[in-house]
Amino acid sequence: MIANALPKSLVDNPRLGTWIGFETAGRVRLSTGKVELGQGILTALAQIAAEELDVAFGRMATISGLTDASPAEDFTSGSNSTAVSGAAIRLVAAEVRALFLARLAERLGCAPAELEIADGRFLRAGEPTGEDYWSLAAAVDLDREATGSAAVKRPADYRIVGRSVPRPDLAARVAGAPFVHDMAPCGLIHARVLHRPWSGARLARFDEAGVRKAAGGEIMVFREGDFAAFLSDDPTAATRAWQAARRSAGWTDGDPSPVEGDDRRWLRDWPSHVRRTEAGGPARGGGTATAVEARFSRGFISHGSIAPSCALARFDGAHLTVHSHSQGVFVLRDWLARTLDLAPAQISVSHRPGAGCYGHNSADDAAFEAAFLALRNPGRTVRVEWMREDEFAAAPLGPASAVAIRADLGPDGRPADWTIEIRSPIHGRRPGMNGRPNFASAAALGLVPPEPAALEDVPDAIGGGASRNADAYYDIPRRAMVHHRLDGLPLRTSTIRGLGAHLNTFAIESLLDELAERCGEDPLAYRLSLSSDPRARAVLEEVAAMADWQRRPGGGEGTGMGLAFGRYKNRAAYMAAIAALSVGEDVRVERVWAAVDAGLVVNPDGAASQIEGGIVQAASWTLKEEIRFADGRIATESWDDYPILRFSEVPQIEIRFVGPQDQPTLGIGEAAVGPTAGAIGNAVAHALGVRIRDLPLSRARIMTALLREEDG
Incomplete structure (x- = not known):
């Protein structure tokens, strides 16, 4: 049996109705803060809910990664989604099931054990009662905190969990359902951002006249601090402007990389903070006969996503809406609010599928840039797309x-x-880590103080x-x-x-x-x-x-x-x-x-x-x-x-x-x-x-x- 201790996702989001609802006849709403990155997680989470509720998998309607409608579940990361979010959903669904059974049993004057559920319909002694989840929904209050006390099913009784259910989203993807890159609302402005080539670089100049000429169309040149962006109704013009600016840009100051080629010697010589941990007792075997030593290394690696990062944002004068393939929409929302001097309630972030990525790529950076530029172009949707060169040179690297x-x-x-x-x-430099937004362009704009030399790594307690x-x-x-x-x-x-x-x-x-x-x-x-x-x-x-x-x-x-x-x-x-x-x-x-x-x-x-x-x-x-x-x-x-x-x-x-x-x-x-x-x-x-x-x-x-x- 899986213990009914409340997992973190449920501790953080204890209201049952946050997770599950029966607002539409014949459909079960499952809300989750976890997002689909190509790993099939939404299918697995829906299987868990359908199993505990005794409804057909096809009845599940999953809402994912919407700050206005999902439980706040931090990042989709660390191989935690099924283990943590799935555990929360299992307990919630079991408790919802128990509440509905108890309510119907009270109406019928029988014990809950006399009732069973078949695809959402309630039976007594194998006969229909005429009630189902949807007919009873108004009589069962789900605006209450989970207790974790309801019994979950035994694995031996599973009929949906443990089976290879096809992903419901794949057919639409094959048929051309849009990724975030494909979103094209009316009045769209395309933006390309000039990123710093090394840490702390100052943008001394670029040939603006040459940039405008190279664009071959109408463009807007935005420059503030060490941040520059090129915006146009025509994505080709924006790209040409970015290419010309990149060629002509003059950068000064900052701290160039200490690495040359694929040299690893700098790893040995770079200043460090040292900590030591030990485990175990006395050495085995009564002493040491031989010492064997070996050294290993890895260079820096890229996320190498097939498509570059992309985000869309629109500011209507009071509310900012952002579409992103971020792995942590709630964290992104909160740090956008802090960095852009808005209240979190003024921002809605919705997850949209993007190129697959495991880890912290540039999705959050693109979202910040789109949001920042949208605030300066109210009433228009700004679409920021990174270029391939950006993905290699400006996105976070996998550490050497x-x-x-x-x-x-x-x-x-x-x-x-x-x-x-x-x-x-x-x-670890995701948004919020070390108490910083960790948006590269926020630093270029001077919206955050310089990064301190000493930053904490991901704690051992979380892996x-x-x-x-x-x-x-x-x-x-x-x-x-x-x-x-x-x-x-x-x-x-x-x-x-x-x-x-x-x-x-x-x-x-x-x-x-x-x-x-x-x-x-x-x-x-x-x-x-x-x-x-x-x-x-x-x-x-x-x-x-x-x-x-x-x-x-x-x-x-x-x-x-x-x-x-x-x-x-x-x-x-x-x-x-x-x-x-x-x-x-x-x-x-x-x-x-x-x-x-x-x-x-x-x-x-x-x-x-x-x-x-x-x-x-x-x-x-x-x-x-x-x-x-x-x-x-x-x-x-x-x-x-x-x-x-x-x-x-x-x-x-x-x-x-x-x-x-x-x-x-x-x-x-x-x-x-x-x-x-x-x-x-x-x-x-x-x-x-x-x-x-x-x-x-x-x-x-x-x-x-x-x-x-x-x-x-």
């Missing part, structure tokens, strides 16, 4: 990181003492930032983490899928393979010897069976198989992965097997899609992706400069869910990132007989490693 691990081995070759040391800038998954999920007697938070770095870094879990898991799982090799043991057996968690062992054993691991060929001949494991945040879904690949001119991942324990899986097809997407994205990061720098600024401007995994390179993927379905749902949206990276890294080492510890595992790095090996 360096990881060093020292394992002190006992006589049995197992780690008795383990220290992981991480050097990374912060992984951590650079420290996410740094604590190896194995039975190691003593573990320590040393976190060097790099302060004052003049680059804009923030949340990207998995945060620190990508590199941390890659590093941990790579070193475990090396330790197994030192002991002459199979990597699977070595891991199992370090794991007493039966659910961790189950996914490892299952993925080994799926991939026929025991028949893994010998390595060093250009083909390899690698294994890795991780439990996301050490408290969400478990996943073990095996990658099979070949190494020629490039690394080609041919197959990936994944065994996943996510507890109760609400929608297996949707869950599998999440794991598949995570595998593909992690493979792209691990093999290809890295932002480049030159002359103090980001030099990556196009897909030619930033290769990502192509459709033709996507491996065959097999996924199996093995978790107990009577256990709470565990978040899976980011669970695949670390294990996939670790499995690929170990497979490359198996294929080559040489280990590469710096990501991405590019052709250049492979050649360097092989030449170094030849030179001895």
Whole structure:
């Protein structure tokens, strides 16, 4: 049974009617603050509500991400939607169901246990009572606080949850239903924004006459502080003006990037704030026989959304309406209000689908820019669309990181003492973090004070930032983490899928393979010897069976198989992965097997899609992706400069869910990132007989490693 303790979403939004209503005959309103980012979450949440209410899934009408009509649920992030919002909806729906049964039982003079529900209709002794949710709605007051006391269904009784219900929105998407980019109300003004090329840069000049000439149409040039925008009824004219301004702009002052090319040495030398945490008791085995050390790194990465960010805003003189693909519409509304000197009640933010993104991309920035320009053009809808160059150079970057691990081995070759040391800038600059709006253009406009050098990273209590998954999920007697938070770095870094879990898991799982090799043991057996968690062992054993691991060929001949494991945040879904690949001119991942324990899986097809997407994205990061720098600024401007995994390179993927379905749902949206990276890294080492510890595992790095090996 799932415990009826109130989850955070329900504590923050306790009124039952905020979540569920029966205003339209035959339809059930489900309101949620979580938003659809392509992960299928709205389908899963509607399944949960339909299950507890005993109505057909097709009756559900979901309202999502509207500040005027949804519960305020913070960000759609952290693999929390089903685990937290879903838990809230389950309790709310169960309590609503119980209230309706109690009310009808009172009318009929019977016990609630004598009644049952079939697709929203109430039966007694199997016969219709003539009542349903909609006929009783006026008699049941849902404007009350949830208690969490109503019994939820047993998983054994589920008829909707646990089944692969198709996403209701996909048919419309295929038929051309609009994304935020497609919204085109009458009187639209198109805007392009000139963004600063490095931190704190001052806009000294640009050739305004040349900009107007290049536009080839009527444009409005807006300039305030270090912010400039080009607005026109014609989107082509706005784009041409932006291109000309970008070419002619002169920037001074500020703090150029310390990075050059793909150099990682600055990570070691940059000033940092250091904290140390420790866990465990006395070392195992009566002392240390051998110390093994290894270093790993990852460069900066981009969100790489296929479409750039976009937002629309309109100010009617009293109220501001914003349409955005933000992951946190309520947080966005509140920080727009603070930054633009409006009351939150004067702003409505509605989520509209955009290009998929896991983490903090530039959606909130585009929304701020549209809102700011709308206030200066009342009565007109302003549409801001970022350009591809902006997405690489001005959007928040996935942080570069360096990881060093020292394992002190006992006589049995197992780690008795383990220290992981991480050097990374912060992984969290969403709106509101560190008490700041974190809109890049707000800083350029001088609407916020300069950013202090020291900013807090995402707290460990909610999963951590650079420290996410740094604590190896194995039975190691003593573990320590040393976190060097790099302060004052003049680059804009923030949340990207998995945060620190990508590199941390890659590093941990790579070193475990090396330790197994030192002991002459199979990597699977070595891991199992370090794991007493039966659910961790189950996914490892299952993925080994799926991939026929025991028949893994010998390595060093250009083909390899690698294994890795991780439990996301050490408290969400478990996943073990095996990658099979070949190494020629490039690394080609041919197959990936994944065994996943996510507890109760609400929608297996949707869950599998999440794991598949995570595998593909992690493979792209691990093999290809890295932002480049030159002359103090980001030099990556196009897909030619930033290769990502192509459709033709996507491996065959097999996924199996093995978790107990009577256990709470565990978040899976980011669970695949670390294990996939670790499995690929170990497979490359198996294929080559040489280990590469710096990501991405590019052709250049492979050649360097092989030449170094030849030179001895």
